[in-house]
Amino acid sequence: MTKIEAIIRPNKLDDVKAALDEIGVKGMTVTHVMGAGKQRGRTQYYRGQEYVVNLVAKVKIETVVSDDLAQTALTTIMDAASTGEIGDGKIFLSKVDSAVRIRTREEGDDALA
Numbered sequence: 126m127t128k129i130e131a132i133i134r135p136n137k138l139d140d141v142k143a144a145l146d147e148i149g150v151k152g153m154t155v156t157h158v159m160g161a162g163k164q165r166g167r168t169q170y171y172r173g174q175e176y177v178v179n180l181v182a183k184v185k186i187e188t189v190v191s192d193d194l195a196q197t198a199l200t201t202i203m204d205a206a207s208t209g210e211i212g213d214g215k216i217f218l219s220k221v222d223s224a225v226r227i228r229t230r231e232e233g234d235d236a237l238a
């Protein structure tokens with residue numbers, strides 16, 4: 126299983142959700158976050174204290190999918206979230222060792238489907 130963590134523009138959430146729905150991705154967690162990338166994450170010092178300024182509102186979508194679906198899901202998110210401008214977002218992929226559906230005790234890919 127692969128966890129896809131996509132940090133995108135908030136106004137792209139609906140498009141990305143619809144696109145993921147079309148390829149059969151069902152489970153996801155969505156969080157409103159603040160973040161900084163290459164341009165905005167400046168560190169400032171004020172009275173000896175360090176501050177990170179200019180955090181921008183973003184949306185984080187986390188979805189865990191079967192490895193078979195990971196590449197398609199990645200491309201789908203990129204296509205739906207892209208404007209071509211700076212700040213389009215970033216996607217992190219990582220391996221997931223296990224997943225369990227609490228109700229049925231199903232594990233692994235069965236817990237995702």
Ligand SMILES: Nc1ncnc2c1ncn2[C@@H]1O[C@H](COP(=O)(O)OP(=O)(O)OP(=O)(O)O)[C@@H](O)[C@H]1O
Pocket residue numbers: 132133158159160161162163164165181183210211212213214215
């Ligand atoms: N290295 C990182 N680690 C964790 N989160 C990150 C990282 N880089 C970016 N993010 C998150 O992704 C969001 C969007 O980043 P952003 O698209 O601005 O990336 P970028 O590298 O600056 O690319 P661009 O040049 O296209 O703006 C950030 O607000 C932050 O929440």
Ligand SMILES: [Mg+2]
Pocket residue numbers: 161162163164165211212213
């Ligand atoms: Mg940026």
